[in-house]
Amino acid sequence: MKHPLLTSEAIKALSPLEADIVRAMQPAGKYSAAEIYTNISSRQKVAHSSISVLLDRLYKRGVVSRETKTARGGIRFIYSLETNKERYEKSVVDNTVNLLIKRFGAKAIAYFNESLKTKR
Numbered sequence: 001m002k003h004p005l006l007t008s009e010a011i012k013a014l015s016p017l018e019a020d021i022v023r024a025m026q027p028a029g030k031y032s033a034a035e036i037y038t039n040i041s042s043r044q045k046v047a048h049s050s051i052s053v054l055l056d057r058l059y060k061r062g063v064v065s066r067e068t069k070t071a072r073g074g075i076r077f078i079y080s081l082e083t084n085k086e087r088y089e090k091s092v093v094d095n096t097v098n099l100l101i102k103r104f105g106a107k108a109i110a111y112f113n114e115s116l117k118t119k120r
Helices: 008-012 016-024 033-041 048-060 085-104 106-119
Strands: 064-071 074-081
Touching: 008 016, 016 033, 016 048, 033 048, 033 074, 048 064, 048 074, 085 106
Parallel strands: none
Antiparallel strands: 064 074
């Protein structure tokens, strides 16, 4: 089943491994990092820690949501694809704008200012 928020444009904004992680998740599913690692590592060589780090990044960017579960040895995060459209869209815009500013600095800010002036 295809997730309505993860369009091909949204997938293109992800790194290749992030995109693999997102594709490994079903819209209604809940997954531990270990489950996602098992799924992806059967197709390509990847470190478990890479999956955990990227899941945390995807969470901070609003692509996935997570809940905490108590397990043997401590806590564990359970991830699912984000279903809140507003949060997801805001995250995509924030990430895109921040990336443009990081890459182009003052030129990007000047462009945004000029673009806003002409649209008023």
